[in-house]
Amino acid sequence: MTELNFKHLRYFWTVARVGTIAEAGRVLDLAPHSISAQIATFEAALGVSLFRRVGRRLVLTEAGERILGHAEQIFALGDQILDLVRDDTLRRSLPFRIGFPDSMPKSVIHRLIEPALHVERPGRLVCREAPLAELLAELAVHRLDLVIADRPMPPEVSVRGYSTLLGESTLTVFAAPALAARLADGFPATLDGAPFLLPGEDVAHRGALLQWFETQRVRPSIVAEFDDSALMKAFAQSGTGAFVAPTTIADTVCHQYGLEAVGEIAEVSSEVYAITTERRLSHPAMQAIRERAGKMG
Structure with missing residues (x-):
């Protein structure tokens, strides 16, 4: 009986969300050929093809689409487990990770995110500056909690996320x-x-x-x-x-x-937009940023 390899499942999930082996390799810090080999092993174990190539991008097959839906649920449950341990004793040590493109004015970014440091029991603030495509890839695999950008999520990006106009x-x-x-x-x-x-x-x-x-x-x-x-x-x-x-x-x-x-x-x-993997800006730090944005308009 075939047992599910969760490492292979995460590789598949990452490739499905960012769209290319090369980008998945950058996000996972692995060589692209290594990910390709792991995906091939995963497909062989399952007995189905998960992707088909369209140009330079990988598109999910019907089987891949079904498996991705279950993978989303599995990793969402993993996030819920992390939430369970985010009690008052641990919240201070958990980082709140924000990404923004280098094209964004730094004074705008500072004014927006500064209130995140003053919410009740704030976590450590981690700021990441990179091209928007890289930031969205990291958001897709939960290496970022929030991306602040001067545009909404581009329609051609395969990342599942939500854009909220801040101001x-x-x-x-x-x-x-x-x-x-x-x-x-x-x-x-x-x-x-x-x-x-x-x-x-x-x-x-x-x-x-x-x-x-x-x-x-x-x-x-x-x-x-x-x-x-x-x-x-x-x-x-x-x-x-x-x-x-x-x-x-x-x-x-x-x-x-x-x-x-x-x-x-x-x-x-x-x-200015807030791009997240959640439909609602429920995190206290996100709410503080949104309130500041309202006062800046």
Whole structure:
């Protein structure tokens, strides 16, 4: 009689959730060929094929879909067992793990998650910065409790999760004082030909910002593009060019970097989402973050 190998089941479950052997290997810290071999052994033991290849991704077969449903229940029960031991004596030592893309403004992240440190008996806060795809893969296998991003869960991602809009803000153009003085009078027409620092392609509001330039018939001189918002502010601080950031953090941007607000872009907004594996933000730390987001809007 075949006995279920739970290690193989976890490998299968991870691949099914993240969609590729390579990504599962990164999440599990195993070589892809090792995972492939384990999956093949699991299929041989069960006597069924669990995946079929479509392009570069693995798609579940009918048998795989049925087994995945049971695997979800098994590992959900495992999470419930962990919850049982999260009593008052242990909660302080249990980390609350938050991930966010490097494109997110650090001051926004700080203002959002700082209240998580002040809930009753808070756990240790662990912050993880990485590309959104990597964060979602880690969320899928419960290495993260929460992902904060500037967009909801992408529809093409196979991770089972839920997106909750925490808040949104208009954008404001900022620049070093000398450049701001040149741009403020007559904004936004003064942006035409002005040196500008553009957010990277991973930033959700980039497309809307470029469209706004077209609508206003201005063509800034794009000096550089940045995925990292902190690095972009540092370049702006030296006078390299103007850039945009959420209006809600205008005071922080001006005070921390010595910059000045040039003008507001009311037609373009920056959004913040909480992405979790649970439909409801029931964890006290998550509730504290959501309450802070409501006050930032």
